[in-house]
Amino acid sequence: MTLEFVESMKNLKVRNDDVFLVTYPKSGTIWTQQILSLITSEGHRNGTEKINTNERVPWLEFPQLNENIDHNSRPSPRMFVSHLSEAFVPRELKNKKGKVIYVMRNPKDVMKSFYHFQDIAVLAEKSPNFDHFFEKFLDGEVYAGKWFDHVRGWYTHKNDYNILFLKYEDMIKDLRSTVKKVCSFLGIKLDDEAMDIVVKKASFKEMKNDPLANKDNMPEDLIDKKLGSFMRKGQVGDWKNLMTVAQNETFDKIFQEKMGDLSLNFTWQI
Numbered sequence: 001m002t003l004e005f006v007e008s009m010k011n012l013k014v015r016n017d018d019v020f021l022v023t024y025p026k027s028g029t030i031w032t033q034q035i036l037s038l039i040t041s042e043g044h045r046n047g048t049e050k051i052n053t054n055e056r057v058p059w060l061e062f063p064q065l066n067e068n069i070d071h072n073s074r075p076s077p078r079m080f081v082s083h084l085s086e087a088f089v090p091r092e093l094k095n096k097k098g099k100v101i102y103v104m105r106n107p108k109d110v111m112k113s114f115y116h117f118q119d120i121a122v123l124a125e126k127s128p129n130f131d132h133f134f135e136k137f138l139d140g141e142v143y144a145g146k147w148f149d150h151v152r153g154w155y156t157h158k159n160d161y162n163i164l165f166l167k168y169e170d171m172i173k174d175l176r177s178t179v180k181k182v183c184s185f186l187g188i189k190l191d192d193e194a195m196d197i198v199v200k201k202a203s204f205k206e207m208k209n210d211p212l213a214n215k216d217n218m219p220e221d222l223i224d225k226k227l228g229s230f231m232r233k234g235q236v237g238d239w240k241n242l243m244t245v246a247q248n249e250t251f252d253k254i255f256q257e258k259m260g261d262l263s264l265n266f267t268w269q270i
């Protein structure tokens with residue numbers, strides 16, 4: 001990703017049937033990419049079963065991950081995935097052209113997932129221990145900056161966009177309801193059989209065993225599989241196994257200061 005490229009994407013011509021999946025990292029991005037590609041292929045993935053998730057729903061800001069894809073010449077309907085902040089996405093989205101799906105996850109689990117991801121992400125700057133990473137995460141010295149700013153930016157500008165908010169924890173609690181919500185937002189009707197297939201193929205177990213859906217076949221210079229799996233645990237509340245009581249109190253205080261005025265509730269454990 002280069003700054004020039006991101007700048008150029010601000011002027012991307014948005015089409016009415018474009019769908020942009022946007023997340024802060026570690027919030028359920030690949031999961032929702034999988035859900036979207038399953039829904040749009042009606043669960044059967046006609047032909048798409050041999051295609052990587054990153055190709056089915058290509059990155060807006062990382063063209064190099066898709067053989068330098070030119071978004072302008074892609075056929076409709078297009079789907080995109082992005083970690084960009086609200087201020088950096090194509091401007092035309094603000095005219096309610098196209099659709100945005102924003103997925104968020106409770107930030108304590110995001111932090112835990114991010115901490116482990118640094119182990120396998122070859123290009124990531126590693127933290128020597130969690131205490132170090134805790135500070136780094138709060139300071140926004142990680143890819144995509146501060147979680148608080150990312151979520152706040154999208155949430156407070158929600159009226160500018162044709163946007164659906166999803167929460168990772170709701171997906172864990174009831175995936176079928178989430179799939180239905182997405183279908184209704186996209187104006188797609190699935191019969192019961194197709195719905196069953198989407199829910200099954202988007203389960204943690206199925207995705208963990210499908211190298212096309214779980215990044216296992218990402219190039220070794222990006223992901224070092226010997227050090228861990230991208231599909232790590234897929235749970236709510238795993239932060240409790242890492243954060244100290246003091247860190248938790250600090251986090252709660254900062255969360256309250258930065259997000260307390262928003263009507264945003266998170267499920268911290270199940």
Ligand code: A3P
Nearest residue numbers: 026027028029030031113203204231232233234
């Ligand atoms: P953990 O590290 O907590 O296990 P992203 O794709 O945004 O980077 O998010 C990765 C996180 O989503 C990882 O969390 C991964 O295990 C989880 N995830 C991916 N697919 C999932 C699924 N089908 N069900 C539950 N969690 C999933």
